[in-house]
Amino acid sequence: MTARIQARIAGREAWALHGWWTAHKYLILRRLTQLGVLALFLSGPLAGVWIAKGTLAASLTFDALPLTDPFVVLQSLAARHWPETTALTGVAIVAGFYLVFGGRTFCAWVCPVNPVTDLAAWMRRRLGVEKGFSMRRETRWLVALAVLAAAAATGTVAWEMINPVTLIYRAALFGTLAGLAVVVAVFVFDLVVARDGWCGHVCPIGTAYALIGKATLLRVSARGRARCDDCLDCFAVCPESHVIAPALRGRDGAGPVIASGDCTACGRCVDVCPERVFAFTHRFDTRVDAAVPPPPPAAGRSAPAALEKA
């Protein structure tokens, strides 16, 4: 009960303390990048200004820069087709980019499904929907393997038929609107079946980026963890909340950097933390802020302390 009340007001305190912009900065920036990327593709068909052609599966920007989704090419390989150099170059560029800029940053900053599942998660918090069906974290790896097996068995790039990431782009750019039914299904799944179910446990596109994220440079660090007063706001908004605890609690000598490839680097924890614990940095940054003003008498990790503040 307490956690649910807490979740409904996550970020309010940061807003009150640091102003609206600081408490929503990365959320707004993410929405702008998501729309911006789509706009690069839409400017052609809408205004005749051709910047990026294709979809997120494979694209060509300014008729020069090829980009290809890694998992799409993996499926093609599983279906026993060796793609041409253009597609492979595109994968190399994308993989190289996300090896520096955070793996699943694709999920949080580019993917058009993110606003959909974010909306489902937000409605869940506001409506106080129970956590529901809980899936194991390994589910995503098994689903990715099953999808590759389906591609191999049928000899087709099977996931691209129902992949909501590219279905949204195809609907917006090529008018194939029936595909949006899958997107509606994903929204309903996240809203009533499983919390953060699709992006966190099913989508194999995200799984491929999570793999890149295991070694990526850009990371979020809980460098101000000494200031943490256990309000749990970060846990409430984080779509992959299991990634926070090791870095925030620092148990068994864990460093302050959120190391898990599951972290989408969405920066929502940076936004909502009233104590400004989190910050973007690189994965080798081991700096931890000293606890300057001792926080009020330690209340352990129990929620009541947080409730009093609320």
Next chain:
Amino acid sequence: MVMSTETDRKTPTRRRFVQATLRTAAGAGACGLGLALFAAQSRSLPADALRPPGALPEPQFLSACVRCGLCVRACPYDTLTLADLAAGPAAGTPFFRARQIPCEMCEDIPCVKTCPTGALDKSLTDIGAARMGVAVIVSRDTCLNLQGLRCDVCYRVCPVIDQAITLEQTHNRRTGKHAVFEPVVHPDACTGCGKCEKSCVLTDAAIKVLPLGLAAGRQDEHYRRGWEEKRKAGRELVPGLIDLPDRLPEAKP
């Protein structure tokens, strides 16, 4: 007693773990199976849907096409579209319907050039060698030329005129004194562009472009045509064979 409480404590944990693992594996397996069944069902292309020029044979095409739509963007005539979910061709793959917008057979073949994966084969450099399908007179009963009229539209619009479609003159047995100019398609020259089907003046086209697998026959590998072998060899294949005079019907008295 102590032993048994320990077991009691352990077993549910272990059971829960096994159950959760099995559930996850079964769920993922069901996802994969469902996807595979859906993909298998979408493997067949409807007979009126044609692939862009240079497309690999359908099974290989489906393993290569990433459904990015770059070929659709490259097409200057808006011939190509991407298939919608459950619209016939595998969702997201490019196709065209000849009766709506046929292929204009661009000489530089921009759709093939832009394909990033090789689903459209870049070894196709001469659009005349494209085989998107093959035209077939599907309705001899309604084709105007076959009724003895001079429509000729499919023949006139054919970009490979006199090779892919020829007009063969035969006797008009209905009137007894006129000619029939029958449009005849030659599959070895037909690119399957669909201009004939698009232009057929009938409400239901009498000539249609069908997928190669459906409409084009194939000579068996082991067949040899004597007259072709003879021409290739430049001499009699069986030397010393006596060519007897042909027996003609005897002249009636």
